[in-house]
Amino acid sequence: MAAQLLLGKPLAEKIKAEVSQEVVDLKAKGVSPSLVAVQVGQNDASRVYTNAQRKVAEATGIKYELQELSADLTQDQLLEHIAGLNNDPNVTGIILQMPLPPQIDPKVVQWSIAYEKDVEGITPTNMGLVTFGKPRLVPCTALGAFELAKSTGVDIYGKEVVVVGHSDIVGKPAALLFLNAFGTVTISHIATGQRGLSEYHVRRAEILVVAVGVPHLIKGDWIKEGAIVIDIGINATKDGKIIGDVETEVAAEKAAWITPVPGGAGTATTAILMKNTIEAAKWQLEKKGSGIITG
Numbered sequence: 001m002a003a004q005l006l007l008g009k010p011l012a013e014k015i016k017a018e019v020s021q022e023v024v025d026l027k028a029k030g031v032s033p034s035l036v037a038v039q040v041g042q043n044d045a046s047r048v049y050t051n052a053q054r055k056v057a058e059a060t061g062i063k064y065e066l067q068e069l070s071a072d073l074t075q076d077q078l079l080e081h082i083a084g085l086n087n088d089p090n091v092t093g094i095i096l097q098m099p100l101p102p103q104i105d106p107k108v109v110q111w112s113i114a115y116e117k118d119v120e121g122i123t124p125t126n127m128g129l130v131t132f133g134k135p136r137l138v139p140c141t142a143l144g145a146f147e148l149a150k151s152t153g154v155d156i157y158g159k160e161v162v163v164v165g166h167s168d169i170v171g172k173p174a175a176l177l178f179l180n181a182f183g184t185v186t187i188s189h190i191a192t193g194q195r196g197l198s199e200y201h202v203r204r205a206e207i208l209v210v211a212v213g214v215p216h217l218i219k220g221d222w223i224k225e226g227a228i229v230i231d232i233g234i235n236a237t238k239d240g241k242i243i244g245d246v247e248t249e250v251a252a253e254k255a256a257w258i259t260p261v262p263g264g265a266g267t268a269t270t271a272i273l274m275k276n277t278i279e280a281a282k283w284q285l286e287k288k289g290s291g292i293i294t295g
């Protein structure tokens, strides 16, 4: 295997050490950072994430609560629940776990989260700040992909960056982060795939980020020699393993750097969620003074 493995753990450990110190500093100012995860119904991938959240929150000193609500909850009931968390001064961070049951429109509820408690950066205010290059609370997985790429030491300026997948939570914000760093960004998505053009774009990528959720969608021999490959996909196989969206073993023969699944992007995501929980608590502290959005 020619590629070096781009592991999530070193980045996660560095972030966790910083977060632990920030928790101590905030507590000295009378602020106790706390994260509430809201889970509506059950979901396996979400459980993997909430288990990881509890572990990392406890390790860094952040207060953590998982609130499990019934799958037959109405949208109005969920909105009321979120409003209660928005108004609770003891809650400094809110994450609404996905997916939601079909009777609930995710955007309506996500956008009802107070932007200064929006630790996933999915409200229009926080996504707007990312768009305008003044990020404050940034979608965790997208930021993880960006930080992992940066951690290789490769300069993003002018590089051909291809993002496969355009979801609001991963693909779109990842593309914006690389654009803000002056990457030449192409976003490839379902329509690109339907025209059979995914391979064409992937072959040009010096930095490739894939967030689709289709096991081994990206063939190993499409990878450009020396590329950085960041595989976000989490796909469960029949025999209970987790695999990514990229044919990792074949891709590793050409890439310079490649994230493993598991052990890559997912590990970074949870640490960044805690970093955002600290950032949110700080923002609330600042807002007490001015009420102005500071990017």
Ligand SMILES: NC(=O)C1=CN([C@@H]2O[C@H](COP(=O)(O)OP(=O)(O)OC[C@H]3O[C@@H](n4cnc5c(N)ncnc54)[C@H](OP(=O)(O)O)[C@@H]3O)[C@@H](O)[C@H]2O)C=CC1
Binding pocket: 045, 141, 164, 165, 166, 167, 168, 169, 170, 171, 188, 189, 190, 191, 192, 193, 194, 198, 211, 212, 213, 214, 217, 232, 233, 234, 235, 265, 266, 267, 269
């Ligand atoms: N490691 C981590 O921390 C995280 C991992 N994930 C994983 O990442 C994957 C993607 O998640 P997420 O972005 O939330 O998923 P979504 O399902 O929201 O988005 C997938 C995207 O891929 C696009 N797409 C579908 N098929 C193709 C194709 N053949 N070619 C190109 N694009 C295609 C979709 O387009 P369209 O919608 O228009 O059809 C959509 O934009 C999943 O496996 C998920 O489990 C997610 C979050 C965190």
Ligand SMILES: Nc1nc(=O)c2c([nH]1)NC[C@@H]1CN(c3ccc(C(=O)N[C@@H](CCC(=O)O)C(=O)O)cc3)C=[N+]21
Binding pocket: 008, 045, 046, 048, 049, 052, 095, 096, 097, 098, 099, 120, 141, 234, 242, 261, 262, 263, 264, 265, 266, 267, 269, 270
């Ligand atoms: N609002 C919302 N935001 C999300 O970001 C979100 C969500 N809902 N629902 C579920 C999916 C899934 N997801 C994962 C995050 C981390 C790991 C993770 O830590 N994975 C480890 C493996 C952990 C293990 O194997 O136990 C790794 O890939 O190395 C996995 C999956 C975030 N998601």
